[in-house]
Amino acid sequence: MSNTILVGAQWGDEGKGKIIDFLTETADIVVRSQGGNNAGHTVIVGGTKYVLHLIPSGILRPGKKCVIGNGVVIDPIAVAKEIAGLAEKKIKVSKSNLLISDCAHLVLPYHRSIDEQREARKGKNKIGTTKRGIGPAYGDKAARVGLRMGDLMQPALFSEKLAQRIKENNAVLKAFGAKPLKFAEVNAAYLEAGKKLAPFVGNTVVFLHEALKAGKEILFEGAQGTFLDIDHGTYPYVTSSNTTAGGACTGSGVPPHRMDRVLGVMKAYTTRVGEGPFPTENDAFSDMLHGMGREFGATTGRARRCGWFDAVAVRYAGMINGIDDIAVTNLDGLDTLPSIQVCTHYKIGKMTVDVPPSDFRQLRDAKPVYIELPGWQTPTHEAKKYSDLPKNARAYLQKIAELTGAKLTIASVGPNRDQTIVL
């Protein structure tokens, strides 16, 4: 038995969904512990593409249990839609394979409006959020004025609290010059979604502890990435939850000493969606990847910003998360390049540093120091085992592992399940 926390070691979109799907084969339970439907995990199974936002990717494997933990913020209408969408693709979601924490906070329409209004007012300093209301929902949670899944299960109580919250938020929306919300409409839509979700809602902490006692194997599915972490990321260009390993504990109620391993997922290069500092960003490299039809966001469809592998960032991610093993994805994205740059240090003014500065302005002005590695200029997408990879590709992967200070355990050369090389 071994419980694994899977985290993104960069700015999200590392290909976690695919790796989780792969690891779920041996796990019994997959848990989401933070974030909301800002996340988008793309998994391709047998030629069918699934894009998941709130439901753990483990749902695609029959017989596995999925948990949406207390640390997640849930738009109940979006989850109900996701369940219906999966049913259309013949994936059955029932209370035997999905459990939702009654302590998880709800994302409400005023969170989305306020998210949008704040972004609009920031002008060129906008964060570039997914506009899913994630920041305001976590804000309400911390301010102790949030509504939770458990409230939604009690219609009279929910309506009473919602009426009060809508009154306050309409005053805020009015001040923003935005459209106020109609209580009756929101109330009806949420109660309807609540009815659909009722079979899934309960105490997920007890469920997980019973599973631990029974020796079940749990996989904690991180969303977003280390540098979008509210505490450790490039604040304020971050999301509003703890995307790093500790978030798996607080967001699920499973204590730290029950965790056995942290697996860091990273691309063989770097991408970021939304605004914020990105030292190794490279326009020509971005254009090349977009030209291949790669690197468009699963949630918003936005073209991701792309750049070289940033070992300064990933080494720090190794520290914060306690990464033991790494999975490197999208290796095939580099197949055509004659040579590849890897950032090992930053120059900030006259100083050379190997730790990212905590101030985003300093990070924005940091100049990457690169080493250059030879490319392999050979397609890798059909490689099935490590020895199938070109020598230079193997050397590149080992360099990434060495710079991260962790062990290379998985290399991914395409979006399909069988394009996964285990070492």
Ligand code: IMP
């Ligand atoms: P929010 O989470 O919608 O508030 O967005 C805050 C920042 O996090 C923006 O830069 C988003 O693009 C980014 N972000 C949020 N979720 C994801 C994700 O799942 N993948 C990559 N970036 C994300």
Ligand code: MG
């Ligand atoms: Mg994503």
